[in-house]
Amino acid sequence: xxxxxxxxxxxxxxxxxxxxxxxxxxxxxxxxxxxxxxxxxxxxxxxxxxxxxxxxxxxxxxxxxxxxxxxxxxxxxxxxxxxxxxxxxxxxxxxxxxxxxxxxxxxxxxxxx
Amino acid sequence: xxxxxxxxxxxxxxxxxxxxxxxxxxxxxxxxxxxxxxxxxxxxxxxxxxxxxxxxxxxxxxxxxxxxxxxxxxxxxxxxxxxxxxxxxxxxxxxxxxxxxxxxxxxx
Numbered sequence: 001x002x003x004x005x006x007x008x009x010x011x012x013x014x015x016x017x018x019x020x021x022x023x024x025x026x027x028x029x030x031x032x033x034x035x036x037x038x039x040x041x042x043x044x045x046x047x048x049x050x051x052x053x054x055x056x057x058x059x060x061x062x063x064x065x066x067x068x069x070x071x072x073x074x075x076x077x078x079x080x081x082x083x084x085x086x087x088x089x090x091x092x093x094x095x096x097x098x099x100x101x102x103x104x105x106x107x108x109x110x111x112x113x
Numbered sequence: 114x115x116x117x118x119x120x121x122x123x124x125x126x127x128x129x130x131x132x133x134x135x136x137x138x139x140x141x142x143x144x145x146x147x148x149x150x151x152x153x154x155x156x157x158x159x160x161x162x163x164x165x166x167x168x169x170x171x172x173x174x175x176x177x178x179x180x181x182x183x184x185x186x187x188x189x190x191x192x193x194x195x196x197x198x199x200x201x202x203x204x205x206x207x208x209x210x211x212x213x214x215x216x217x218x219x220x221x
Binding site for chain 2 (some may be wrong): 031033035040041042043045048050058059090094097098099100101102103104105106107
């Protein structure tokens with residue numbers, strides 16, 4: 001039982017490049033989330049998916065797109081990376097869409113030059 | 114008032130000390146709250162859930178004061194391994210809103 005897994009663990013991009021961050025959970029959870037964490041800013045929600053087939057914007061969605069591929073997988077895409085997107089990205093999942101315990105993946109450290 | 118606010122610290126305490134963190138929240142309708150722990154360069158992990166007036170788990174006690182809209186986390190007999198950042202988490206405009214965290218360093 002791996003919980004929540006994320007790939008890659010580290011990535012360096014040049015401004016304007018695109019990439020997709022992958023997330024998968026094996027807990028049969030309905031809801032999945034993408035956060036970014038910056039020094040002094042705490043965790044900020046980018047997008048979430050309350051259930052398979054739905055996605056909603058969080059606090060900081062600009063510059064990102066998401067896909068809920070199936071119940072297990074939720075990907076985050078940066079179409080044209082900018083230095084302001086340098087951050088640590090965490091994926092999380094929870095059984096329900098409400099204020100339910102969220103379980104986090106190990107994170108992806110992204111640097112955009 | 115912000116959705117959730119925490120004292121960022123750092124709190125530097127000796128081993129064996131008792132330390133308490135407070136967190137205030139703005140949504141008076143909130144019913145469930147959480148404390149997460151985050152070690153340096155790691156993901157946040159659930160420490161405790163708080164659904165009614167409080168919760169106790171070993172050396173850790175979480176208390177909820179609905180009238181004043183704050184949650185506290187008390188750590189007794191601090192260990193070196195308690196050094197981490199503690200995140201207060203409350204329901205908000207999005208499913209959960211994470212505080213910026215309070216950093217604790219337990220010193221030998």
